[in-house]
Amino acid sequence: MPVTQKDMQSWIEMLLAGREANPDLDLNDYLAEIPKLDSLADVPAGTPVLIRADVDAKPGDKVGEGDIRLRSMVDTLNYGRERGWKLVLFGHIGRKPEGSLDKVAGRLSELLDTDVTLVKDWWNDESREVSPAVKEQIAEADNGAVLLLENTRAYDIERLLWKAEPADAAKLAEPLSQFANEMAEKIAKVYVNEALSAGSMDASSTVVPAAMDRVALGKYIASEFEGPMNECLKTQLVVFSGLKIDKLDDLEAMISRGSIERVFAAGSLAMVLRKAIGQLDGKPVCIGAAEDPAHSDKPYFIPDDRVEQAKKMVSEGREKGIVFVVPVDSVIEDGSVKDVLQPSDQQFDIGPKSSALFTEKVAEFVANNPDGAVAFHNGVFGMFEDPRFEAGTKNFIPELKKMTDGGVKVYVGGGEGGKALEKYGEESWATHVFTAGGTVLNALGNEPVPYLAALRAAAVRTAARA
Numbered sequence: 001m002p003v004t005q006k007d008m009q010s011w012i013e014m015l016l017a018g019r020e021a022n023p024d025l026d027l028n029d030y031l032a033e034i035p036k037l038d039s040l041a042d043v044p045a046g047t048p049v050l051i052r053a054d055v056d057a058k059p060g061d062k063v064g065e066g067d068i069r070l071r072s073m074v075d076t077l078n079y080g081r082e083r084g085w086k087l088v089l090f091g092h093i094g095r096k097p098e099g100s101l102d103k104v105a106g107r108l109s110e111l112l113d114t115d116v117t118l119v120k121d122w123w124n125d126e127s128r129e130v131s132p133a134v135k136e137q138i139a140e141a142d143n144g145a146v147l148l149l150e151n152t153r154a155y156d157i158e159r160l161l162w163k164a165e166p167a168d169a170a171k172l173a174e175p176l177s178q179f180a181n182e183m184a185e186k187i188a189k190v191y192v193n194e195a196l197s198a199g200s201m202d203a204s205s206t207v208v209p210a211a212m213d214r215v216a217l218g219k220y221i222a223s224e225f226e227g228p229m230n231e232c233l234k235t236q237l238v239v240f241s242g243l244k245i246d247k248l249d250d251l252e253a254m255i256s257r258g259s260i261e262r263v264f265a266a267g268s269l270a271m272v273l274r275k276a277i278g279q280l281d282g283k284p285v286c287i288g289a290a291e292d293p294a295h296s297d298k299p300y301f302i303p304d305d306r307v308e309q310a311k312k313m314v315s316e317g318r319e320k321g322i323v324f325v326v327p328v329d330s331v332i333e334d335g336s337v338k339d340v341l342q343p344s345d346q347q348f349d350i351g352p353k354s355s356a357l358f359t360e361k362v363a364e365f366v367a368n369n370p371d372g373a374v375a376f377h378n379g380v381f382g383m384f385e386d387p388r389f390e391a392g393t394k395n396f397i398p399e400l401k402k403m404t405d406g407g408v409k410v411y412v413g414g415g416e417g418g419k420a421l422e423k424y425g426e427e428s429w430a431t432h433v434f435t436a437g438g439t440v441l442n443a444l445g446n447e448p449v450p451y452l453a454a455l456r457a458a459a460v461r462t463a464a465r466a
């Protein structure tokens with residue numbers, strides 16, 4: 001059913017409000033209200049079904065290389081093909097508009113053992129219309145056919161909500177309602193989300209469901225949220241690292257859930273925690289270039305407000321008995337190791353003393369925790385792609401195996417942390433490796449995953465109409 005501009009405005013306001021829109025709902029409340037794939041069992045053959053697909057993948061030369069997200073969709077796609085649905089997949093690749101799904105179409109075709117047709121130029125940002133040729137192409141496709149629309153991020157409409165503020169909702173309601181309605185009118189009125197990692201505010205994930213008659217969650221996403229993600233909500237030990245300082249918000253949200261007892265930090269998270277702990281304990285710590293305002297435009301820069309946030313987190317955490325394990329030495333840009341950073345030093349990895357400390361603290365955790373404890377690992381300890389800065393990450397991966405062998409359930413977030421496990425260990429060293437990084441952090445924090453919020457809203461709307 002078409003969505004009005006007014007309804008779209010409320011929809012956008014709901015999305016932008018995040019948790020505040022539904023403060024009483026937790027992850028499982030969202031999941032409970034979203035229909036699963038089997039709810040579409042009665043959709044007749046020949047029906048076009050729009051699939052928000054996890055196509056942000058870089059397949060290598062062989063099946064199994066770089067295609068983990070594509071493989072995650074196979075059950076859902078085969079379910080639709082067996083029923084004779086015309087599957088229209090759409091999704092993004094990378095952040096840039098010029099990315100192409102060419103290679104992904106080829107690999108999907110191998111995985112599904114059928115042709116996957118890549119459809120270019122399917123949307124016009126100026127006229128805000130789906131290309132009429134696409135409608136014809138779908139009409140002419142055989143039952144069970146698979147079409148893949150080219151990179152959604154090639155179009156401005158997909159990115160309109162990325163930087164939106166609540167005050168923009170009225171202005172954005174017009175183009176976004178047109179987009180959702182065009183997709184429903186010219187492509188499909190049934191929508192399945194099978195893109196676990198697509199946790200950003202892309203219109204394809206968050207807005208298109210508003211105009212759909214029926215929506216459902218794909219098999220893989222449903223099982224990931226119901227199983228491993230739910231286990232991670234009980235995490236006692238968290239390893240947080242990487243370069244993005246905004247992960248501090250995720251860590252804060254995870255701590256506020258109440259189960260975390262021990263935090264291991266490396267990368268930017270470690271820098272901000274070292275600074276905060278130094279100030280709290282009256283032993284000032286220099287974090288080098290990361291706190292030099294001349295570097296404020298760099299990804300490793302840590303602004304003062306992040307230090308304040310970390311101080312609050314540490315002091316409240318300590319009151320609850322949480323132990324923060326932070327590095328005691330760093331590898332800097334010339335490959336040398338320093339216990340104390342000078343103002344011009346930039347850290348690229350944790351040093352050997354830190355690795356030894358982490359090993360000791362992991363052993364302590366394994367010894368003190370009964371079977372069934374949960375650990376969550378995210379990110380990498382340094383710029384591990386460069387051999388000079390890989391030791392911290394490489395040394396820690398076997399600790400995951402020790403935890404697993406010691407009866408701890410170990411979950412690894414996707415992204416770089418997953419790649420490091422592949423590079424320095426084996427998948428079996430962890431209980432489960434997620435195919436997404438950001439979405440998992442989001443789900444473990446306090447904010448709803450945007451696509452779950454959208455699917456729930458669509459399901460509530462459909463139920464109200466029935």
Ligand SMILES: Nc1ncnc2c1ncn2[C@@H]1O[C@H](COP(=O)(O)OP(=O)(O)O)[C@@H](O)[C@H]1O
Pocket residue numbers: 241242243244266267268347348349378379380381382383384385414415416417437
């Ligand atoms: N000092 C550093 N510590 C951690 N990661 C770093 C550092 N310097 C550069 N990086 C790079 O940042 C990337 C990982 O950061 P981030 O994006 O936060 O992790 P993820 O992708 O797992 O969420 C890696 O490619 C890594 O090489």
Ligand SMILES: O=C(OP(=O)(O)O)[C@H](O)COP(=O)(O)O
Pocket residue numbers: 056094095197198199200414415435436437438439
């Ligand atoms: O690779 C992705 O996520 P991830 O790095 O959080 O696992 C997804 O495609 C989301 O990408 P985005 O962060 O550009 O929205």
